[in-house]
Amino acid sequence: MNGKSLYYAARFTAGQTVRNNRGVTFLLLLMLALIVGGCTASAATMQNAASMADAALPPAITTVIEPLDAYQSPGDDSKSPLPTPTATPTSAAPLRIVIASQVRANLRSGPGTSFDIVAKANPGLTFDVLGRSEDGGWYQVATNVAGITPVEGQTADKGWVAAELVRIAGEGEAPVVAAASDLLLKPDLSAEWAVSWKCDSERCQIKECEAEVKAVVNRAVSNGYLPVEHTVTWDDACFSTDAWTFEVNQVTGKERTGEAEQNFLYGYWLGAKPGDPTGVLPLADGKGVEVYCTGPHTVEIEEGAGWTTVYQGNTCHDVNTGLLAYMNYTKRWLYTGDYDGKTYARAFFGDIEHLEQRLVTANVPLALVEKKK
Numbered sequence: 001m002n003g004k005s006l007y008y009a010a011r012f013t014a015g016q017t018v019r020n021n022r023g024v025t026f027l028l029l030l031m032l033a034l035i036v037g038g039c040t041a042s043a044a045t046m047q048n049a050a051s052m053a054d055a056a057l058p059p060a061i062t063t064v065i066e067p068l069d070a071y072q073s074p075g076d077d078s079k080s081p082l083p084t085p086t087a088t089p090t091s092a093a094p095l096r097i098v099i100a101s102q103v104r105a106n107l108r109s110g111p112g113t114s115f116d117i118v119a120k121a122n123p124g125l126t127f128d129v130l131g132r133s134e135d136g137g138w139y140q141v142a143t144n145v146a147g148i149t150p151v152e153g154q155t156a157d158k159g160w161v162a163a164e165l166v167r168i169a170g171e172g173e174a175p176v177v178a179a180a181s182d183l184l185l186k187p188d189l190s191a192e193w194a195v196s197w198k199c200d201s202e203r204c205q206i207k208e209c210e211a212e213v214k215a216v217v218n219r220a221v222s223n224g225y226l227p228v229e230h231t232v233t234w235d236d237a238c239f240s241t242d243a244w245t246f247e248v249n250q251v252t253g254k255e256r257t258g259e260a261e262q263n264f265l266y267g268y269w270l271g272a273k274p275g276d277p278t279g280v281l282p283l284a285d286g287k288g289v290e291v292y293c294t295g296p297h298t299v300e301i302e303e304g305a306g307w308t309t310v311y312q313g314n315t316c317h318d319v320n321t322g323l324l325a326y327m328n329y330t331k332r333w334l335y336t337g338d339y340d341g342k343t344y345a346r347a348f349f350g351d352i353e354h355l356e357q358r359l360v361t362a363n364v365p366l367a368l369v370e371k372k373k
Contacts, residue, residue, distance in 0.1 A: 058313045058330045061293050064358070065279035065316060065326065071288050071369035095129045096169040097139055098245070098257060099161070103301055104149070107159030111138035118154040119143045121161065124257060124266065126169060126227065126245040130158060137163050146231060146243035167257070169222065169247065183250045184272055184321060184365070189226055191215045191323065191362035197238075201333075201351040209238035213357065215268070224250050230268070253321045253364075264297035265329070267315050270322035277319045280369060281326050281359065289359070290367040291316035291325045306337035308346065313355075320367035325359045 099105045099121050108115040111133035121127075125147040131140035138160045143150065195211040211234040219227045225247040232242040246255040246269055254271030275292035282288045295314030302308055313329025331353040334346040 058296060058328050058354070061279070061295070061314045061316060061326070061328070064281070064328075064356075065291060065293060066282055066288065068277055068279060068290070070372060071280045071290075072372050074287070074368055074370045097127050097129055097141070097161075097166040098169050098247070099123050099125045099127075099165060100167045100257060101165045105161055105165040107141065107143055107148070107161050109154075109156055109159065111135075111140075111160045113162075115160070116154065117151050118156040118159045119151055120149045122147050122149075122242065122244045123263075124244040124246055126229075126247075127161075133160070139163060139166060146241055149240065169227075184253045185226055185248060185250045186363070187217060187221050187226065187250075189215070189217050189228060189248075189364060191364065192360045193324070193357050194360050195232070195355065195357045197353065197355045199353045201353075203351060204353075206238050210235045211238075212360075221250065222247075225256065226250055228269070253323070263299050264295070264313060264315055264327075265299060265311060267317070267327075268324045270317050270324075272322055273319060274317050274322045275319065277367070279316070281316060282371075283359075283368075286371040288369050288371065289325055290319045290369055292319050293317075293326075303333075306335050308334045308336065310334060318359075318364075318366050321364045323359070323362060323364055323366070324357075327357045328355065330354050 101123055104120040104122055106117045107119040107121055109118050121141075127139070127141035127145075129139050130142060132138065133140075140158055140160050142157060143159045144157045192215070193213040195213060196208075197211065198208040199206065211232055213230055213232050215228050215230045217226050218229055221227075226249075227245055228248050229243060229245045234241070244266075246266075247257065248255050248269045249271070252271045253269060255266075255269035260267035260270055275294070277290040278293045279291055280288035281291050293314060293316040296312050297315065299311045300308055301311075310332045311329050312332075313327060315324065316326040317323060318325050332348055333351040334348050336345050336347070337343070
């Protein structure tokens with residue numbers, strides 16, 4: 001899930017996954033071949049594209065989220081039905097930067113736009129700084145880490161990212177000062193989500209895949225902010241592993257880079273009490289978590305060569321901590337440009353992906369309820 005895209009994109013790729021999901025790039029390559037090579041789509045397909053532009057909205061959350069009146073507050077002896085994962089913090093790095101752009105940032109072979117792109121980094125990804133250009137406009141970072149997508153034919157283990165695309169971790173924000181009893185989120189925070197993805201396009205080589213998104217705090221707390229690293233791992237290696245980091249306020253539970261305000265695919269940490277409960281996400285053994293649901297949301301990303309991806313989806317967050325409990329979206333590919341003597345504007349050829357993500361485990365104080373008997 002920056003998303004920080006499932007991404008998370010997947011991103012999630014997820015985000016995309018994330019953020020999601022963001023790492024699903026095979027379809028883009030196939031679609032580019034469709035236009036450049038002209039050997040996959042017929043003229044009839046292209047002519048019929050415009051009539052399908054409004055197809056396939058994401059499913060309503062009522063298919064998953066249950067009514068509030070079907071649940072009641074748990075008894076005193078009721079505990080969270082979710083297992084409690086563990087994580088071991090390590091020492092913090094002396095200088096770290098965070099990708100602050102809404103879309104993936106280019107990493108180049110040298111400190112300037114004239115150098116080749118060697119890899120791309122997802123929004124929210126955090127790096128240890130290896131060096132800086134003399135003019136201060138570029139940072140050098142490692143490219144052999146999770147969350148980096150190498151460019152085909154490039155093998156560099158280091159790259160340069162423009163300073164305008166990043167922020168210094170913790171820059172411009174006052175430290176969080178609070179007693180341990182006031183902390184909403186603990187230093188050993190961890191959570192896990194299950195992801196289901198499928199593609200309805202005939203051009204998809206992979207039709208369905210499952211993934212897990214894990215969030216852990218694997219470094220020391222910095223000024224009261226938890227560096228929560230999210231990693232998307234796909235079953236049977238359907239897609240590449242993706243990763244990104246959010247810095248989350250221990251007291252408020254809110255992610256401070258503001259990714260959720262720009263892109264719902266990265267809305268993992270809205271902060272405590274994000275809104276009134278609108279339903280219940282069922283969990284195991286008759287338990288559930290009260291959630292605040294919003295949507296449909298829309299995000300558009302320019303992919304290049306005339307292609308735009310449009311994500312439309314819904315999100316539900318725990319009403320106590322603001323943690324993401326459920327998300328779904330559809331992702332459509334739209335084409336703008338000329339083909340076979342015709343001009344198209346945001347034409348949709350039926351290429352669409354679907355993703356659903358739901359909370360599995362967490363060791364945060366969720367708004368738990370139990371189903372009425």
